[in-house]
Amino acid sequence: MTPQQHIRQVCKFERDHINQCCWDGLPPKPTELKRFVGEWTAAYDQTPSPELEKHFREHPRELTPERFRFLEQFVLAQMMTYEATPEENLEYLPPKSVAGDFHGWFFWNFRMEETVYREWDYLRGVKEGWIPKLERGVTVEQQTGTDCAQLEEEALACTTEVVDPFPKIPHWKGIPCIAPSPAEVASLFLLKAFACVGVVAVVLFVLYALRYGFAKAWAELRACCGRGGSLEMARRKEFTRINDEPSSYDTNNPINVAA
Known part of the structure; x- marks a missing residue:
């Protein structure tokens, strides 16, 4: 305490x-x-x-x-x-x-x-x-x-230079009385920001998966983050030649879509 x-x-x-x-x-x-x-x-x-x-x-x-x-x-x-x-x-x-x-x-x-x-x-x-x-x-x-x-x-609401338990208490951590430096504050802020972004990404993935199915969501996530780069590039690789000619990379072209 x-x-x-x-x-x-x-x-x-x-x-x-x-x-x-x-x-x-x-x-x-x-x-x-x-x-x-x-x-x-x-x-x-x-x-x-x-x-x-x-x-x-x-x-x-x-x-x-x-x-x-x-x-x-x-x-x-x-x-x-x-x-x-x-x-x-x-x-x-x-x-x-x-x-x-x-x-x-x-x-x-x-x-x-x-x-x-x-x-x-x-x-x-x-x-x-x-x-x-x-x-x-x-x-x-x-x-x-x-x-x-x-x-x-x-009375102090921290423990520095005041509380030093003996024998040592496992997992006990005091509350420092020294204010954190600007660098520590900034790093903690960035860490929390990245954590929030990660949580939002997971929530969006789960919502998408609930609507379209986990298999489709996982496949698109792998396609997006795989070696092919973006999802658009992954879709282009699936197009096949028609009449021995390379297909257009225009994904709005009905021929490419049919292929």
Whole structure:
């Protein structure tokens, strides 16, 4: 998923999933159970494993500005969602939903030994700046002056320098953030144009064949595209001599047609 899709996944779908907890009866009534989200991280494109540790020791991954910005957005989106009030939840839940109250969260983990696991390290996130220093008694939305909708709007709709899955996902292709060059745009246009011409030609051939028969359509297509060149030249080769004299090449001549 792109950064923008990750933000939407948290703010909308994960919020709806959490909100389905802790109701009783129909219409739903709140129970004494409260919603408290635990063990979330800023990780989104890697699976903890010895292979991951070995891979990033050999190929260290830099915290690019694009990745830094998304880590910040991803963290804020989760904090805002996991501590949202019923009024805030109603803006993102499906129509006619009954919104519950979310009572907070805790992060996994407070500290990690490996740089590989940067996205699991709360203290490292605070030190590097992609996790905010929270103020007591103030919500994240109030402290930052932003909300989930704004985060989603600002997040990248591409994956360059941000999403790099490990282990590699077969057939996964990212969405480049770099605009294609004029030459690439022109070549893509020509490719699409040739494809359209080919489709039109096939459709015309099928329509002709449905009207006159596939055998005739195929024969005329072969005659047109064969060694003889055009269909007109192919018809001329079928004319025979009359009275030992070469026939005229005028196809409108009744003698030639009869021959």
